[in-house]
Amino acid sequence: MKLEELFLKESEKYVEWIINIRRELHKYPELDFNLPKTTKIITDILESLNIEYKSGIGKSGILAELKGKNQNITIALRADMDALPIIENTNCSFSSKHHGYMHACGHDAHTGILLGVAKILSENRNHLPCNVRFIFQPAEETTGGALPMIKDGCLDGVNAIFGLHVDPSLEVGKIGIKYGAMNAxxxxxxxxxxxxxxxxxxxxxxxxxxxxxxxxxxxxxxxxxxxxxxxxxxxxxxxxxxxxxxxxxxxxxxxxxxxxxxxxxxxxxxxxxxxxxxxxxxxxxxxxxxxxxxxxSYTALINHDEYVDIVKENGNSFLGKENVFIETLTNMGVEDFSYYLEKVAGVFFVLGVKNKNEKIVAPLHNEKFNIDESSLIVGVKMQILNILSAYKKLENL
Structure with a gap:
């Protein structure tokens, strides 16, 4: 069995686990660098998975890593953890317990996906071809948590990096990519x-x-x-x-x-x-x-085209060409993943979470924002495929 097939098959075992983690994170939104409950949830999971980590990176970030067979190559994935000062109005059973705060930008989904990748790779670490670093970042919505984390060494030794963001304008099961400048x-x-x-x-x-x-x-x-x-x-x-x-x-x-x-x-x-x-x-x-x-403030987010190719090819093979949307216009909003891409080659892409039939259509930063949770396993599988493809690319350099 090919490595890609092995990991994708293993991923199916943890769909409910990933959804439950996302819901737990969703209940306890926190702002900026002040993320005690969020980081406790994450570190407890990392400990249960026997994954080494360091906390307090970039003030309140977490850096974790799994060692692979080829320890000369390290591929990083990043998720942001912070929420927004919005009163939630979704009527979900797992709605915010912190009144006035809400995960209205999907960072709970990003963190849930990253933990899902960590879970699957840790359960199959004997097959992991290279090191994989997990970057849990604070303060994306405010002053920018990427730079403090970079200053504290989160990219040291990293050869490539991938990041994603949920996109309520795209139907679940689709992804969006952009060559060159993605954000202003x-x-x-x-x-x-x-x-x-x-x-x-x-x-x-x-x-x-x-x-x-x-x-x-x-x-x-x-x-x-x-x-x-x-x-x-x-x-x-x-x-x-x-x-x-x-x-x-x-x-x-x-x-x-x-x-x-x-x-x-x-x-x-x-x-x-x-x-x-x-x-x-x-x-x-x-x-x-x-x-x-x-x-x-934030610099422009410029994707590295050779890594956009990787996401595109993985999306085409896994989701089908009709479900890979190639954006031609630059988003004039900002995203501090830009700082990582100034230091290391990589790509940022978007993950569809919209479901009209379930009335999951609210935009980001909205009191009714929600996601189709079947998108979580799509994000997990895409990131695993991206790791494997990037490793092959780097191994052949």
Whole structure:
């Protein structure tokens, strides 16, 4: 029996086990780096499977590893563990017991899948061809748990890495892949316009910071249409403006806060220059002073095409070509798996969890979000196939 057939056959024994683990995790959602219940569930399972692990990686992450026959090759899988500050409204028997918190982005499913892979491989470790590292990461939804984990050595010795995310826009039994840029980078923008306050009846004696800001915001959108290659992608959105004291006083100061999403690092840096010029020069033209600061967040997630090929081929053979969706558009949302892919070759793909017949259709970050749990074993099997295929690729290098 081929190794792939062996592991896939073994996987069927643990379908209910994986579902139950996901449900247990779902009941106890926690936020950011504060994940005591979640990490206790995970470490208890790892101990029961006799898998060595280290906790407290990247503050509250967990790093576990199974040794294989060829210990010169290590392939990593990553799952994020944190939840969201949302009140659940699914009426599930395993709904959140932590009021105000919910696994509305499917990280309970990601962790359940990773534990499922660990369970199957540990039960068949004598057949494992290489080392497999399991990365349980905190804080994907907030400040980004990937970088602290990388700093603490989670990628040391890793040759390739795979990650996945549930996707409620895809029917269960399908996966989605993307060559090249899959997710955008994010940069926070904050600019301030300082004018001169005066009575609203005599605006000529002051400098109106609100009028100046309005002109800046309108003009900034022309940067995208006239300074960015039409084949590239940039999104600039401002979500908060504050300034002024009263309806009859010309505002002296206005602060505007927003975000910029880009795919190319070069484009991001060029956009910063143009935004700085726009804020400072328009302010000067109106007699005001303009200041701008940038806060870079997650980088763009760029898949390695040779590993996208691996997922595609495994999806074609396991699920059928009709169930492998090749995305052509970049998701302008962010994902901190990007940091792993900057250090190690690998791929991030999406797993269909939608089921119209069961009315499982709610989007991510929604109070009614849920998954078709038959997707869990699909994710487990895909990741096992990815490990075996990546090993063959790396062995032949």
């Amino acid at each position: 980078s994010s940069t926070g923008i904050e600019f301030k316009v300082i004018g001169k306050s005066c009575h609203g009846a005599y605006p000529s004696s002051g400098v109106d910071a609100i009028v100046t800001t309005a002109q800046i915001i309108s003009s900034i959108q022309s940067i995208i249409s006239r300074n960015v290659d039409s084949r590239d992608s940039v999104v600039i959105s401002f979500g908060k403006i504050s300034g002024g004291e009263a309806e009859n006083i010309i505002a002296q100061e206005v602060t505007c806060i927003g975000t910029m999403r880009t795919i190319s690092n070069d484009t991001k840096e060029n956009m910063k220059i143009r935004l700085k010029d726009m804020v400072e020069m328009i302010s000067r033209a109106y007699g005001a002073t303009g200041e701008i600061i940038f806060k870079d």
